[in-house]
Structures are given as structure tokens and as C-alpha cells.
Amino acid sequence: MxxxxxxxxxxxxxxxxxxxxxxxxxxxxxxxxxKKVNRPSDDPVAAARILKLDQEVKRIETYQRNVSLADNRLQQEENALAGSVDILQRIRELTVQAGNGSLSANDRQSISAELQQRVDQLADLTNTRDASGEYIFSGFQGDQPAFVQAADGSWNYNGDEGQRVLEIDDGVTVPISDHGKGIFVNVPAAISVKATTGTDGYISGLELGNEQALRDAFVGAVPDDLTVVVDAGGTVTVENRNVTPVQTLTTSPATVQAGEEFEVAGIRMTVSQGASAGNFTLGINDRQSVFGTIDKLIAGLEGIDKTTPEGQASYDALIAESLINLDNAQESIILKQTELGGRMNAVESTEAFLEDSALYTKEIRSELEDxxxxxxxxxxxxxxxxxxxxxxxxxxxxxxxxxxxx
CATH class of the missing domain: 1.20.58 (Methane Monooxygenase Hydroxylase; Chain G, domain 1)
Incomplete structure (x- = not known):
């Protein structure tokens, strides 16, 4: 009981x-x-899994913000480069126009004035800022303009050679910037006369006709310059003085006299002897800023006297060199655009992957928590x-x- x-x-x-x-x-x-799990005591196992899923969602959201930042920076850089290509194309058109022999001095002056406006526009694009106010082409020196104008009116690079990268997923990084030096400054330059010593002669018709022949003419790297020597008798030889002993290059024809067109290492030219013997230094492996190319073109349009044979040869060489340099500058920018396209594709695919991961993670969390x-x-x-x-x-x-x- x-x-x-x-x-x-x-x-x-x-x-x-x-x-x-x-x-x-x-x-x-x-x-x-x-929520059916409001505290760990409601379901300890589910609470632990929910905590891990919450951490995963926060991780994904952090990377999604990085993806958005990377996409914005790359889009902004791509727009700036596209605008630069358009400006250079217009400058090239003006350069071709300036090569017209029937233009008057006033016509050349008008072309020069528009070129000055275009170079100012190009400078504005190279000093593009992102949403946070940093200059996108200054490398790590984002608080400094990429290009600044000197007292003589020339534009000089003011940043460094740093490249910023951003992690957009575990172990996945993408460059989100490019320094302006690599895009706008270190541009391969056309072969040109860098210096003239001991003679009032000049070189005309200077051009690279066979790039492979230029590389094949040297064992190892192509030198920075060559020396064209004209002796008292008018005989022309070409030397590579960057090696010991000095290398004398083979010309075609084998014996060249002043006033005769010839080719050496794929380079064609005609040398005018002048009143005395001397030599010319040719820059064959130089780099030149796109701003330097345009500034030199503007100065030549305004300052070269075309009434003399030497002046006409200098003017023709200026136009030819400028066209090559502008083409090289456009190619430099287009190559960078191609590289940017690859980065943007990587960012886009990572963004899609993160979206899918976030959706899957939230679905699992919802099943446990909601x-x-x-x-x-x-x-x-x-x-x-x-x-x-x-x-x-x-x-x-x-x-x-x-x-x-x-």
C-alpha cells in the first residue's frame, strides 16, 4: 500500500x-x-553545427565583399585603359595628318594645339582615382598622383612599382592594381638617332625592317645602342661598342658609302656624310614614356624647320618614330587590357562559386535552425x-x- x-x-x-x-x-x-534552437541547451549537437555554419557564412560574406571591391577596381582600371586607347588612336590620326607634306605652319600649329589637349586628357585618365580616393596607377603610393607635370610641362611618373593584391577566397588572390610605369612609361621605343658627334651630316629613312634579323645579329641580348661611323672618305661602318672587342656588323651591301641606302641587322637607313667625319649613336633597345613621345611630337611640329634637307629628314623621322611609338603604347595598353580580362573572369567565376556556397550553407543552417x-x-x-x-x-x-x- x-x-x-x-x-x-x-x-x-x-x-x-x-x-x-x-x-x-x-x-x-x-x-x-x-528559430527552434535559441540556446545550446535546446540541442547541443545542432547548436555546435549552427555555430560552424554561421562562421562559414561570415567567411563567405567577407570574401564576397572582397570580390565586389576587386571587380570595381578592375572595372575602373579597364575603363581608364579603354579611354587611353581612344585618346592614343586620335593622337595617331593627328600624327598621320601631320605627315602630310602640303600642310602649312599654321596647320601644324593647330595639330599641335589639339595634341596638347589630348595629352592633358591622357594625364587625367592616368590619374584616375577609385571610390576611396586613391590613385589606381600609383602602385603602393595610392595617396600620390601617378603622373605629375614638371616645370617644363613634361609628365613624370610619381608612383612606385607596387601591385596590390586581394584575397577573394581561401588561397585565391587576384591583383587589383597595375602601376603606371609598366603601362605608360616602359614602352618600347622606335629606333632613333640619340646623338651625333663630329659631323653635321644626318640619317634619313631609318627603320627596322626585320626584327628577327636584329635579334640574330647579336649573341645574347640586343644592345641598347649601335654606333654608325662615317670616315673622312665617306665610308660607313656600323659598330657594337657595348662589347670587347668592338663588334663590326655586316652591312648590305658589304661596302657602304655616304648617301647610299643600306641594311644592317635588319635596320635600313641612309647616311649623309656632312662636311667632316663623325658618328651617330642609334638607340635600338630604348624605352620611352607615351607622354615623352607626344611631347617630342609637339615640340617637333612647332620647332623643326622643313625648308632644309636635314630639317625635312628630321621631320619625316619624327613622324615615323612617333607612329611606331604610339603603336607600341597602344599595344602595351591592349596587352594590359587582355590581362585584366583574365583577372575579371577569375573574379566573376569566384563570385559565382561564393554565391553557390553561401546558398548551400544557408540552406543547411536553415534546416537545423529555422x-x-x-x-x-x-x-x-x-x-x-x-x-x-x-x-x-x-x-x-x-x-x-x-x-x-x-
Whole structure:
């Protein structure tokens, strides 16, 4: 026979009511928060997995912000480069126009004035800033303009050669900047006369006709310059003085006299002797800034006297060299655009991958964390009913007492 005291009845009833009320409150909390795991004690295993999934979502969101930043920077650089190509194309058209022999001095002056406007536009593009106000072509010196104008009006590179990179996924980085020196300054220059010594003669018709022959003429790297020597008798020889002993190059024809066109190492030219013997230094492996090319063209349009044979030869050489240099500058920019296209494709594919990863991770987290409202509401209704029944039952049982039978 089991004896149950009144105290046990009351204690058991109250405990049961508290359990039912706690379950009801837990269900109400799930409905109000939309989550079925609101604290680790609700489901320790699920809570641990949800925490890891939350960390994964935050990681993905961080990389997505980096992807957006990288895409914006690359898009901005691509737009600046595209604008630069358009400007250089217009400058090239003006250069071709300037080569027209029928132009007057006023015509050349008008071309020069437009060239000056175009070079100012190009400088503005090379000093493009990103959304944070940093210059995109200055390397690591983002707070400094990439190109600054000197007192003589020339434009000089003011940044460094740094390249910024950004991590867009675990172990995946992408360059988000390019320094202006590599794009606009270190541009291969056309072969030109760098210096003239001991003679008032000149070189005309200078051009590279066979680039492969130039490389084949030297063992190892192509030297920076060659020396064209004209002796007192008018005989022309070409020397590579960058090696010891001095290398004398083979010309075609084998013996060349001043005033005769010849070819050496793929380079064609005609040498005018002048009143005395001397030599010319040819720059054959030089680099030149695109701004230097345009400034030199402007100065030549305004300053070269075409009324003399030497002046006409200098003017023709200026136009030919400028066209080659402008083509090389455009090619430098287009190559960088191609490289940017590859980076932008990588950013785009990473962005798609991160979006898919975020969606998959959030779906798993939702399955573990989000409440099923239909089930929760049904449970709430049932728990409310059970709690009411328990309360009524306890009220009746609590009225039973031995003293009521006395």
C-alpha cells in the first residue's frame, strides 16, 4: 500500500505544471524568434553545427565583399585603359595628318594645339582615382598622383612599382592594381638617332625592317645602342661598342658609302656624310614614356624647320618614330587590357562559386535552425490544451483532504 501525503500531491502537481509551462514558453519563443534552437541547451549537437555554419557564412560574406571591391577596381582600371586607347588612336590620326607634306605652319600649329589637349586628357585618365580616393596607377603610393607635370610641362611618373593584391577566397588572390610605369612609361621605343658627334651630316629613312634579323645579329641580348661611323672618305661602318672587342656588323651591301641606302641587322637607313667625319649613336633597345613621345611630337611640329634637307629628314623621322611609338603604347595598353580580362573572369567565376556556397550553407543552417511554423503552432495549441487540463486536474485534486472526511 502506497501512502501519498498532501505535500507530495501539491509538489508533484506544481512540478508538472512548471514542466508544461516551460514547454509552452519554449514553443512560444521558437515561434517569436523563428528559430527552434535559441540556446545550446535546446540541442547541443545542432547548436555546435549552427555555430560552424554561421562562421562559414561570415567567411563567405567577407570574401564576397572582397570580390565586389576587386571587380570595381578592375572595372575602373579597364575603363581608364579603354579611354587611353581612344585618346592614343586620335593622337595617331593627328600624327598621320601631320605627315602630310602640303600642310602649312599654321596647320601644324593647330595639330599641335589639339595634341596638347589630348595629352592633358591622357594625364587625367592616368590619374584616375577609385571610390576611396586613391590613385589606381600609383602602385603602393595610392595617396600620390601617378603622373605629375614638371616645370617644363613634361609628365613624370610619381608612383612606385607596387601591385596590390586581394584575397577573394581561401588561397585565391587576384591583383587589383597595375602601376603606371609598366603601362605608360616602359614602352618600347622606335629606333632613333640619340646623338651625333663630329659631323653635321644626318640619317634619313631609318627603320627596322626585320626584327628577327636584329635579334640574330647579336649573341645574347640586343644592345641598347649601335654606333654608325662615317670616315673622312665617306665610308660607313656600323659598330657594337657595348662589347670587347668592338663588334663590326655586316652591312648590305658589304661596302657602304655616304648617301647610299643600306641594311644592317635588319635596320635600313641612309647616311649623309656632312662636311667632316663623325658618328651617330642609334638607340635600338630604348624605352620611352607615351607622354615623352607626344611631347617630342609637339615640340617637333612647332620647332623643326622643313625648308632644309636635314630639317625635312628630321621631320619625316619624327613622324615615323612617333607612329611606331604610339603603336607600341597602344599595344602595351591592349596587352594590359587582355590581362585584366583574365583577372575579371577569375573574379566573376569566384563570385559565382561564393554565391553557390553561401546558398548551400544557408540552406543547411536553415534546416537545423529555422522553426517549422505549422508544427510549432500545432504544438503550441496542444501544449496549451494539456496545460489547461493539468491546471483543472490539479485544482480538483488539491481540494481532496482527510479533513474533508471528518
Amino acid at each position: 502506497i501512502r501519498i501525503s498532501s505535500q507530495q500531491v501539491f509538489t508533484g502537481g506544481i512540478n508538472r505544471l512548471q514542466e508544461l509551462n516551460a514547454s509552452l514558453n519554449n514553443t512560444q519563443e521558437q515561434i517569436s524568434t523563428g 522553426v517549422d511554423y505549422a508544427e510549432a503552432v500545432s504544438n503550441l495549441s496542444f501544449q496549451s490544451f494539456v496545460l489547461q487540463a493539468a491546471q483543472q486536474s490539479f485544482a480538483q485534486v488539491s481540494q481532496l483532504s482527510l479533513f474533508d472526511q471528518l
